[in-house]
Amino acid sequence: MPAGGFTTSTTRGDFEARITPIVIISCIMAATGGLMFGYDVGISGGVTSMPSFLKEFFPVVYNKIHEPGLVESNYCKYDNKGLQLFTSSLYLAALTATMFASISTRKLGRRITMLIAGIFFIVGTILNAAASNLAMLIVGRLLLGCGVGFANQAVPVFLSEIAPTRIRGALNILFQLNVTIGILFANIINYFTAQIKGGWGWRLSLALAGVPALLLTVGALMVVDTPNSLIERGRLDEGKKVLKKIRGIDNVEPEFNELVEASEMAKEVKHPFRNLLMRKNRPPLVIAILLQVFQQLTGINAIMFYAPVLFNTLGFAGNASLYSAVITGAVNVLSTVVSISLVDKLGRRILLLEAGIQMLISQLVIAVVLGLKLQDTTASLDKGLAILVVIMVCTFVSSFAWSWGPLGWLIPSETFPLETRSAGQSVTVFVNMLFTFIIAQAFLSMLCAMKYAIFAFFSAWVLVMTLFTVFLLPETKGIPIEEMTERVWKQHWFWKRFMED
Secondary structure (H helix, E strand, C coil): CCCCCCCCEEEECCEEEECCHHHHHHHHHHCHHHHHHHHHHHHHHHHCCCHHHHHHHCHHHHHHHHCCCCCCCHHHCCCCHHHHHHHHHHHHHHHHHHHHHHHHHHHCCHHHHHHHHHHHHHHHHHHHHCCCCHHHHHHHHHHHHHHHHHHHHHHHHHHHHHCCHHHHHHHHHHHHHHHHHHHHHHHHHHHHHCCCCCCCHHHHHHHCCHHHHHHHHHHHHHCCCCHHHHHHCCCHHHHHHHHHHHHCCCCCHHHHHHHHHHHHHHHCCCCHHHHHCCHHHHHHHHHHHHHHHHHHHCCHHHHHHCHHHHHHHCCCCHHHHHHHHHHHHHHHHHHHHHHHHHHHHHCHHHHHHHHHHHHHHHHHHHHHHHHHHCCCCCCCCCHHHHHHHHHHHHHHHHHHHCCHHHHHHHHHHHHCCHHHHHHHHHHHHHHHHHHHHHHHHHHHHHHHHHCCHHHHHHHHHHHHHHHHHHHHCCCCCCCCHHHHHHHCHHHCCCHHHHCCC
16 A cells, blocks of 8 residues: 655656655665765774874874974875775775675665665674774775675665655755765764773774664665666566555556666666667766766865864864864755755756856865965964865865765766666766775875865866866756656757767
């Protein structure tokens, strides 16, 4: 029997669909995968700025910071390949795991793939919290990375497929909202655990990753799989039953028939990754890849990974640097809420274009201030200028959080046709994790070599991606996933040349 919905109804293309409680609850539970991802992003920067953690695992870095004269430049305090590997190893594992996650998502379903992610997260958390040497620490991070690969593969697809079209953008951004909440929680926890006497606070920070890991695992056990996935795996009756349940109506035949037709077409594709390279699939593939590359080249993860380290570099004291990271984390969450409220009203393009201008200005201001006032041996920035830098970082983070952050995941998840959706999402996650790994592994060395100019480097890329949005990124607001080819790609001035009749 269909679940009851709110009194308002919406349509999925021409299909009636209520906004049912089961859809909202399922999306909230699934989106906890983002909470785990965000916690992992935020926690690493905090623990790598804790003296007790550095002394135990990275004594070379500890000595650089605490023995004056060992480092010639403020910008090089934390330049250490091993320290960068601790952060980046997670993303190296994620980009490998996502290829296996693509097969799992297609063969086992979205729900089971999320469950596998949760198990990886739990085991990785236990190893990290109990680590007695660097190898154990890295193995734990690698397992967490496998969890990220599986979760980032399954969750955005799950959210896009289960949500009615009218609120698809908002529900999909729940994933990114949970990422930002995870980052904020990590920053707050780091702030308090850094003050624990005895030097074991970092263990508590890493252990508390078990909370979102358990939420994701329990959530995966509770939610239903998507009708798309069930139909794709030949379970038609179950797929129709779930469709009635999540839409809140009995007459789901039109939508069900379209899903079955799309599934039959998808089954004709024996090699989805090879099919991705077909001419007609190049527009969503190119868009998905460039969105992931550009998302990382904004410099956001450099700031979110290493926020406490970055603020320490600028001369903030230990607790002050963690406190500043908490502020940026809070701005990140609030701005993602703005995206949820506006993405299905204003559309995707307007948010990306506005944010491009805001990110460009804020990063250029940071580059100028640091270039003029923070020299290699300057003890710290003046208080007023330090506050200005924090404000500009928050301005940058806020614009990213309502644009390139959530939309970098949303747009690819809603533009691939069913026959290549799992493969397309896999490529999306792979490219994202590849460039996340590169930035995480290179940032501290880049900061040492380029100094303040690193912010000018990222701002140049912001200009490029804004121009890309103007000319090559079509609007997908309010368009059913299965109608993207006809209503988006065939209508676009550039991409229509790749479409076949």
